[in-house]
Amino acid sequence: MGLNTGSTPGGDDGAPGQWLRRAASVADTVFDGAEFVGGYAVLRWDTGLGGIALVHSLIGGNADCEAVVRALRERHGERLAARYACVAAAQTGTQVTQPYVPRLLACDLDAPGRQYETTWAELATVLGQPAPYWFHAVRDRDTIAAWRPGAPPAVVPAHDIATPVTALVELAANEPDGSPAAELCWYLAREVRRRGHASTSRQIAELRKNAADGGDGAHLVLGAVPAPLTRPDPHEPAEMVRRAGWLSITERRDVLAHRVADFAQRWGTQDWHTGALTRVRPDLCATAHEWAQRLVPTVPGQPPTALEKVLLDNGRPAATHVLLNDPVAGIPVLHQSPGTRNAHLLTYALQRLPTSSPLAAVVLSCDLCWIRTQDGTLWLAPEQEGWGIGFGYAGNGCHALARLVDVLLEDISAPAVRPDDPDAPRGLFELLRDTPSDGTTTYTRAQLLAARTG
Incomplete structure (x- = not known):
């Protein structure tokens, strides 16, 4: 044609x-x-x-x-x-x-x-x-x-060239029976194949229709078609299994875990336990300085964990950088350019706080939101990458922070908020909106509850 x-x-x-x-x-x-x-x-x-x-x-x-x-x-x-x-x-x-x-x-x-x-x-x-x-x-x-x-x-066999699944299969194959990491990896590998097969089959059908109608598709040939799927559509593991799987993978130091972590960064997942990449300046903020006091050096001479490698890759590794660890949150921290005026700490907010101690106060300082729980522990507020939180203005970040504080008052282990979550009470939003953007402001639990009901 x-x-x-x-x-x-x-x-x-x-x-x-x-x-x-x-x-x-x-x-x-x-x-x-x-x-x-x-x-x-x-x-x-x-x-x-x-x-x-x-x-x-x-x-x-x-x-x-x-x-x-x-x-x-x-x-x-x-x-x-x-x-x-x-x-x-x-x-x-x-x-x-x-x-x-x-x-x-x-x-x-x-x-x-x-x-x-x-x-x-x-x-x-x-x-x-x-x-x-x-x-x-x-x-x-x-x-x-x-x-x-x-x-x-x-x-x-259909796959996604931007997110190859070989590492998922190899890691799962060596896991013991009942392993959350294996269940997670098998599911993801099969889901990638299912999606690739579905999208390619649909596009091939459309291309063939175009060719049959005398369109430009008549002037190309297919180099390959997807292999038939021989399994039912994969069943997604329960959330707790997915979260446990990612947590065990990110703690590993082998290259397979590194490759699976790279897959996760490309694929995107809400079950990955860290969230937004965050820069902290302890030299400019007393709250950040308090948090930094608990950081400890990593053990020298060993390969990075999968999570440490992701942080190092994001931090543009340099010989002067120092890798630290927050033993309370269980996350790595990269001290960048120590000893210079541009020195800062690079780390991750968590997707949810691993504690049962209720929220005692919210501390807002140097564009960061900190959560202090009743046991005295200081945490960076949960925050998803790309869906930032903020205060001192009337934008989306402040709405997101108000929603986060609203849910953390009820459940300290609630996940970081999403843009489509319900709005917080107006009084709580207005309190955070009117917070000065400079200096440090602390709101106690009683103040937050009063704003929420006022």
Whole structure:
């Protein structure tokens, strides 16, 4: 089935798209195999006017033409111009037309920085055959390396290239029976596969409909299709199991735990026990100084725990940084640039406080909210990453803090609030809104209860 594409991207001579139009007149085009560079799979064809690359990202859904050219230049140096004349980069986003047809961007090597949109029909004309496309959930490196023109689609277990599940499976396989970490990892691995299979199957069906209707999808072939699922949809473990699983994983020091933690950072999970990344300045705040007194150095000479590694990665490790531990909250603390005017402590707020002692006071100082419980312990207020809490103004952060204080007055172990949680009583919000943003303000439990009911 053909497609009359009308004008190609770009204008007349000198406009983007010129190389593709020139190459369309070449009689013989020869497939030259694949190379892998900078996280990209690069399939190359030889034409009489130079080489053309069709690129799929192996680290994310989309391949950026300019990033690909930079990676290829690092690999080939001065030989690049002789090897490639044009780079076409497959995307996961759709063309304007519906149903689903993946976008295709291109840039010419003699016009760097001029990325433009092209069509699969235009590329197929240059290649003399439909070009292969791999949906991101079936981008298997070995399968792409083995592809040849005319090959049927490979059958690949669906996965997510941005969140690979190999570490989940390997960690779960070595856990004892009844392990919360194993139950959690098996569930996540199967859920990633289920989602990848569902989304790819849906998009393939839409693409085939587009091709049957004579759309641009008729000018590409599938490099792979998802393998059938042979299990029922996975059942999510109970919240307590999920939380226990993540807690045991984050305390481990082996590389599998590190990889599973990296998966969690990419995937996102509310059951991970730490929340917002928080900077603390004990030199500017008496409350922060009190908290910092309980910090202890980590044992030297041992690998970091999974949670420590996440913090170190976020903290841009430097030789001068010192890794500490909060033994009460059970979380790492990174002392950055000690001995300088920019010294500060980097740590995490918790998703929920691991205590049964009721809230005794809220301390607001240096843009941070602290919770003091009746046993005298000081805690950073629970806070989810991306959903900040604040005071001294009428914005979302203050509404979030009012909601948090409202629930902590009833249940000290309540989780950090979410944007869709119910609003707090107006009096409590107004109290926090009118709190001075400078200095330190402490509200006792009695004051907070009075504001809530006033």
